[in-house]
Amino acid sequence: MTDLLNHFAQYIKVSDYLKEELTKRIAFKSFAKGEVLHSADRICTKSYFIQKGLLRLYFLKDGKEISEYFSCEGDWTNSPRSFIQRKIDLYYIDAIEQTDVYIVEVQDLMFLFNNFPEMERYARLSMGSTFGYLIERITSMRFTTAKEKYQHFCEVYKGIHHRIPLGMVASYLGITQETLSRIRAEK
Amino acid sequence: MTDLLNHFAQYIKVSDYLKEELTKRIAFKSFAKGEVLHSADRICTKSYFIQKGLLRLYFLKDGKEISEYFSCEGDWTNSPRSFIQRKIDLYYIDAIEQTDVYIVEVQDLMFLFNNFPEMERYARLSMGSTFGYLIERITSMRFTTAKEKYQHFCEVYKGIHHRIPLGMVASYLGITQETLSRIRAEK
DNA sequence: CTTAACTTTTGACCTAAATCAAAAAATCAC
DNA sequence: GTGATTTTTTGATTTAGGTCAAAAGTTAAG
CATH class of the missing domain: 2.60.120.10 (Jelly Rolls)
Structure with a gap:
């Protein structure tokens, strides 16, 4: 408690x-x-x-x-x-x-x-603080490449992003598993 | 007042x-x-x-x-x-x-x-009612074609979507003006 | 341990939408 | 109303990321 x-x-x-x-x-x-x-x-x-x-x-x-x-x-x-x-x-x-x-x-x-x-x-x-997060995410969804979306995800979920399976991350970002896998591989 | x-x-x-x-x-x-x-x-x-x-x-x-x-x-x-x-x-x-x-x-x-x-x-x-709108928009951003995004926009801004210039709508949706113009033309 | 069931990676090919470019239409200022 | 600026449309070309398919890793259950 x-x-x-x-x-x-x-x-x-x-x-x-x-x-x-x-x-x-x-x-x-x-x-x-x-x-x-x-x-x-x-x-x-x-x-x-x-x-x-x-x-x-x-x-x-x-x-x-x-x-x-x-x-x-x-x-x-x-x-x-x-x-x-x-x-x-x-x-x-x-x-x-x-x-x-x-x-x-x-x-x-x-x-x-x-x-x-x-x-x-x-x-x-x-609620107010959640607002900022949602608005930033909407921006991130619109004007970035798949790679930038993933980087933004890693920042937002800093510290926990490695605890989330790849497939779930891909659907969160609105990209395919295959694309996310390739992004992770390249760096 | x-x-x-x-x-x-x-x-x-x-x-x-x-x-x-x-x-x-x-x-x-x-x-x-x-x-x-x-x-x-x-x-x-x-x-x-x-x-x-x-x-x-x-x-x-x-x-x-x-x-x-x-x-x-x-x-x-x-x-x-x-x-x-x-x-x-x-x-x-x-x-x-x-x-x-x-x-x-x-x-x-x-x-x-x-x-x-x-x-x-x-x-x-x-604030609570704005929340639902933001979450729905995030979903709409991720899993839809440019055409579906535009249709979703027209629903959300029903009654006022025609008052907003095309270029502003395109940047709101995260697509180019050209694409939006073509979508509008086809129907 | 071993087999089965997911999860992730790799490869080949394709398509929706971006980019570049320029014409047409609409709006604004004088 | 006329020329200038802004907005929208149309056309040709390119590309990021999707789709389909199959192999390689990983995890879980008996």
Whole structure:
């Protein structure tokens, strides 16, 4: 729980009362490598904070798994539109490695938003930083060669890019496995 | 001011006191076609809510203007990372058409966040809907032909896509003007 | 260990879209 | 309205990266 409380403390002051409510409402769970945390046939009602490990958000296109993005230690993840709008969406979440997470249910999160204005602030601030990442990625997708896309990926996922299998990286970048393999070979 | 208050009312209850503070802190201004609202050499301290017209966020790459996205009636716009992190960023904002906007300064927005928890909530909710748009766009950038990218653009900017010059659309999609012109011609 | 099932690499060939170039059309300024 | 500038279209050529196919490595299970 300490990791998660420290994470909140980076954005807001965590009072004893808030700490107590957080502890009461947040569960802990472990997933084995390859396990599916969330499936596209259900509404995503949980948000996962990664204590250790690596998760992947992906969807199926013509039967193939296309990786949307990866999340590691210190990140929150969920199926965004499903979680926010409470509807079915096309994303799956699975574990690339053995992964330990803290889990919060959407109704508990709503309770926290309703009773702790500082949690609204936390959500606003942490969303803000994700924004920059998404905009940069859109730029990187448009005006760069496959090689530059891969370099950008290595920067963004510095420290964890080697933990992600090549095929998943290729679909994340929107290039083929073969092309990515050739890029890696040449340097 | 009515348009803007109605916009807030879609997400939160706007009390008389909040209405009063909003009115006090929000300015109105008109820009001619082609006028630059924000330039990359300064920190973006203003956020613009479009009452009428069409704005564009863009940056320069090798001396060419690359459009990041477009905003119209009912949208907020600013230079996101500059506004959020209070630092210089590479984006410009200009008016594609004659445009009328409401303007809020970052310090006034902070005052509102500090004094009206419902404004934090408004920010969280309205950001949430932009999220879905960005993720969908990333997907659209990766796995589609130039023609599909253009079709996706027309859907997302339904109703306003014809108001945006071809060259700007091409740079938004990350394809050349020539290719876009050919796509338009064929149907 | 050994076999089976993935994952990654290598090779040959092809296609969508980029580049270069110039004409046609639209918009703007006086 | 007329000439000048900007935007869009059309044409010829090139190229990065895709597709298809098969071999080589790697990982997992019994």
